[in-house]
Amino acid sequence: MTMQIYDLIIVGAGPAGITASVYAARQKLNFLVISLDIGGQAAWSGDIENYTGYQFITGPELAKKFQEHMSKYDIVLKENENVIRLKKSGEIILIETNKADYRARSVIIASGKKSKELGVRGEVEFKNRGLTYCATCDGPLFAGKEVAVIGGGNSALDAAMQLVKIAGHIYIINNTDRLGGDKVARQKVEEADNVTIYNNSQVLAILGDKFVNAIIIKDKGKEKQLTVGGVFVEIGLIPNSAFAEGLQMNQNKEIKVTVDNRTNIPGIFAAGDVTDVPEKQIIIAAGEGSKAALSAFRYLALKKES
Amino acid sequence: MAKYVKVYSTPTCPWCIRVKDFLKENKIEFQNLDVAADQLAADEMVKKSNQMGVPVLDIDGQIIVGFDKEKIKLALGI
Numbered sequence: 001m002t003m004q005i006y007d008l009i010i011v012g013a014g015p016a017g018i019t020a021s022v023y024a025a026r027q028k029l030n031f032l033v034i035s036l037d038i039g040g041q042a043a044w045s046g047d048i049e050n051y052t053g054y055q056f057i058t059g060p061e062l063a064k065k066f067q068e069h070m071s072k073y074d075i076v077l078k079e080n081e082n083v084i085r086l087k088k089s090g091e092i093i094l095i096e097t098n099k100a101d102y103r104a105r106s107v108i109i110a111s112g113k114k115s116k117e118l119g120v121r122g123e124v125e126f127k128n129r130g131l132t133y134c135a136t137c138d139g140p141l142f143a144g145k146e147v148a149v150i151g152g153g154n155s156a157l158d159a160a161m162q163l164v165k166i167a168g169h170i171y172i173i174n175n176t177d178r179l180g181g182d183k184v185a186r187q188k189v190e191e192a193d194n195v196t197i198y199n200n201s202q203v204l205a206i207l208g209d210k211f212v213n214a215i216i217i218k219d220k221g222k223e224k225q226l227t228v229g230g231v232f233v234e235i236g237l238i239p240n241s242a243f244a245e246g247l248q249m250n251q252n253k254e255i256k257v258t259v260d261n262r263t264n265i266p267g268i269f270a271a272g273d274v275t276d277v278p279e280k281q282i283i284i285a286a287g288e289g290s291k292a293a294l295s296a297f298r299y300l301a302l303k304k305e306s
Numbered sequence: 307m308a309k310y311v312k313v314y315s316t317p318t319c320p321w322c323i324r325v326k327d328f329l330k331e332n333k334i335e336f337q338n339l340d341v342a343a344d345q346l347a348a349d350e351m352v353k354k355s356n357q358m359g360v361p362v363l364d365i366d367g368q369i370i371v372g373f374d375k376e377k378i379k380l381a382l383g384i
Contacts, residue, residue, distance in 0.1 A: 043320040060320045064327075080375065128359035128371070137319030140342030141358050211358070230358075 006031050008296050009095055009104040011083050012240075014040020015282045016272025017110035018066045019289030020296075025073035027297045031104075032076040034083060034097060039063025040112045041237075041273065042282050046136065046158075051283050062282070083111070087245040088265050105303065106296045109244060109255060109263075109270040110289055113237035113280075118150060122206030123233075130212025131231040135159035139232075144168045147230035148215055150203055154181040156234035157189055163232070164192045171226055172197045173217055206231055239274045250276045261292035269296050309382060311336035312364040314351040318342075321373045322361040328375065332384055 008024055010017050013035035024031045037043070045059030054062065070077075078097070085096040086107065095102040115133040117123060123131060132138040135149075139162050147167045149160045152174030163170050172179070172189070178199055179186050189195055200220050207214040207225075214227050239253050248256045248264040254276040261269045271292035272285035311329065313336050315322035329336050341348035341360060355362045355369050363370040365381040 038324075039320065046318075060323045063320065064323075128357040130358060132359065134319070137316060137321070137360055138358060140316050141348055141352070141360070143345060143348070210356070 003101065003103050005092060006102065006104040007300055008106045008108065008293075009034060009093070009102055010108045010110060010293075011035070011086070011095070012040065012110035012112055012272070012274070013038045013070075013077065013079075014110065014112045014272060015042050015066065015285040016040075016112070016274075016289035016292070017108070018070050019286040020108050020110060020271060020293040021070055021075050021077075022073065023290050023293035024296070025075055027293070029297065029300070032078060032102070034078045034081050034095065034102070035111075036080060036082050038067050038077075038079065042066070042285075044134065044136065045282070048282065050281070083243045085245065086243050086268075088267065091267075093267060106267045106299055107269065108261075108289075108292045108296055109241070109247075109268065109274055110272045110285075110292070111240035111243075112273045112285075113239050115233065116235045116238050118203055118206075118233055118235065120203055120205050122208065122212075126206050126208050126212045126231070129210065130208060130229060131206055131233065133233050135162050135232050135234070139163055139166055142167050142230040145229035146227060147171070147232060148173055148203075148226060148228045149232045149234055151234035151236070152176055152179045152181070152199075153234070153236060154185065155236065156232075157181045157185040159232045159234045160189045160192075160195065161185060164189070164194060167230070168194065170195045171228065173201050173203055173215075174199050175202050176200070237273075241274055244268075252276075260295045261288060262295060267299060269299075308335065309366045310364075311366075311382075312339060313337070314339045314341050314347060314355075314360060314362040314364070316340065316342045316360050319360050325361045325363065325373045325378075328373070328378070332382070334382060334384075 007029040008031035010020050010033045021033050043063035048057050081097040093104050093107045146169045148171045150173045202218045204216045255270040257270050257275045269292040271288035273280045339347035351362050368381050370377050
């Protein structure tokens with residue numbers, strides 16, 4: 001059986017991928033979108049007040065608007081599919097997912113970023129058993145409990161602020177001298193009655209039985225056990241770029257792109273938070289997605305001529 | 307016969323919203339339990355699913371964690 005060769009495959013359906021798909025549809029390309037989810041990080045955002053046209057919209061609502069816009073066109077979306085490998089072989093780009101193999105003449109990687117993991121003992125075992133990467137989602141389940149927030153930047157502050165109202169006591173485990181992030185948020189967290197901050201501290205292990213019941217930290221060189229029923233990991237994000245073979249990346253594993261979204265491999269384009277474009281914003285990701293689609297369109301047109 | 311569907315969710319989690327939209331689109335009636343506001347429901351969810359992530363679906367006693375479209379379809383017979 002010969003496998004279909006698409007003009008374009010878009011990896012990811014966040015703001016960049018969805019916008020690229022709308023542009024690709026309007027250029028009448030034979031393409032498909034492969035993604036684990038729809039909306040990407042935008043769907044997990046709280047209140048959005050800087051996306052032009054909406055003075056105020058929540059993340060899930062904006063993601064839904066994106067999806068509605070996408071559904072105006074006849075776009076083939078392979079949801080819940082995870083790209084494992086992507087490489088160029090001759091003139092064709094091969095994509096392997098957890099479900100199938102695909103081939104395309106061009107690709108736009110718009111796979112965004114995901115939460116960084118701690119890499120300590122107990123993390124995998126207790127995921128969703130007291131350990132979570134989404135305070136917005138799961139926070140309310142920890143009402144009255146003692147919890148730990150791991151991290152010291154804006155996302156950690158965000159999680160801590162949400163938990164101040166819900167949890168019994170909050171330990172913040174921060175590995176630098178003092179908390180970073182937004183000044184206003186930091187002050188609020190520092191002044192809360194039910195917050196204890198451990199600076200210069202690291203998490204060594206997550207302990208528990210059926211659910212998390214403690215963590216071991218190294219506090220200024222000394223090991224210490226804290227009794228907690230919940231652990232919120234908020235140590236930042238990493239790009240979903242590991243599947244891409246042969247692409248140039250910066251030290252943060254972000255894919256290097258030119259102003260017109262080309263990577264170092266002809267035919268492979270990238271857009272949004274997975275790239276080294278400065279500033280990670282929904283509106284920027286969307287704009288980059290449109291640019292990438294137009295670049296891919298031009299690339300395909302030139303290929304056809306030659 | 308219609309199945310009895312319970313959705314354990316929080317108002318803020320995107321997957322909860324998507325799960326409920328999916329059920330509505332397919333005209334499936336369900337009971338929504340807000341585990342942020344209802345502590346008993348939260349305990350029930352943890353006990354049933356052995357974990358603390360939302361959403362959780364209870365379809366005639368079958369427990370599904372997360373928005374697993376295929377599993378949900380299978381359980382609902384749609």
